[in-house]
Amino acid sequence: MRDITYYPGCSLKDTAKGFEASAVKVSEEMNVNLKELDRWNCCGTVYSLTDDNLMKQLGPIRNLIRARDEGSDKLYTLCSMCDNTLKRANLLVREEEDKRDKINSFMDQESDYEGSLEVRHYLEFLQDDLGWGEVRDRVEEPLEDLNVASYYGCMLTRPKDIGLDDPHNPTILGELVENLGGTPVDFPYESECCGSYNTVDNKEMVLNKTQTITAGARKSGADVLITSCPLCHFNLDSRQSDLLEVAPNHKPLPVLYFTQLMAVAFGYPKVNKFDEHAIDPKEVLKLENKVGSER
């Protein structure tokens, strides 16, 4: 079993439990142990864009220091927002010497950090460290006839200097779908923002995007949509319930974390906690008759 050091972030312990459970299970199947960082704090969710206030960088940087002190040279993430915030904070420390010095001199209890750690998203792990063959070899229930829209959102591919794929033409999720035996569908809104945190104080603005993105995916022939962001998941899945109240003719689209789709293909759909989803994916994934199965 290969250990990789893993930073879950808050959502995976609360609203995105199925994301974590499925990632742990599919990793196990590939002989990989997601070893959770012993002590971690919130990454801050959004990278601070204010040039003069370094306080907001301390949260993510402290996580990086703890991972380094545990002896890791890489820290793996699942949540797109954590991935983005940790990667950008790491880059700041690497590239801006004066800010790095200020941050290090401010922190009393931690030893200095120079950005030695590498932050990697689990998708990068699958593609580059394990290789798609390792994924393909574990598929027990190929996703035949399943059309999957890959939703990258913002934080996986932007900005360019930390993005894990081409921001204008990302392919990594589509490659995963192909290796699971499914069919990736071309989808015009794959990188269009869902409205993000505006869901708190401007729900209508987000509902417009919920409709555009999910109906757009449907129009492209998608049966389900996959994401790696718990906030996108909320805006695209839970917010579809709100959308259905004002647009009853909307045809709901199930929204899955990419690791949940892997768990389905590996033959372990039950770890996914689909009962916590607003739009139930079981019917379209043809899982309803398998409720009694051991997996």
Next chain:
Amino acid sequence: MDLTNSDRELTANVEELSGENIFSCYQCGKCSAGCPFTEEMDILPNQVIKKVQMGDGSVLDSDTPWTCASCLSCEVDCPKGNDVPAIMEAIREISLRKNLDRVDINKLETKGLPEIALVSNLRKKTG
């Protein structure tokens, strides 16, 4: 047009907070063309930048920086490599540092909202 000292102060503040050279923008409008939220905005992102270039304080009353979701679509599209989301954040910060919070947590309907939404919203919209 002559800029007054207070006009210049706004421009300088935005430049300092964002770390960007505001005058490198030549108003091509690509940020606005690609922005997914322009229909929700009172002025376009490139117009926000124009106002900052001109030192026009009315930019602080615009909804646009608060509608911006920091999705970074403009950041990858800008031919000058400007970090437009950082400019939006600088404008938000000017208000937030005067204790002019955009959202009041006591008045928010928070039930059912995930923490990832609340934490990110309050980091962007409160000081």
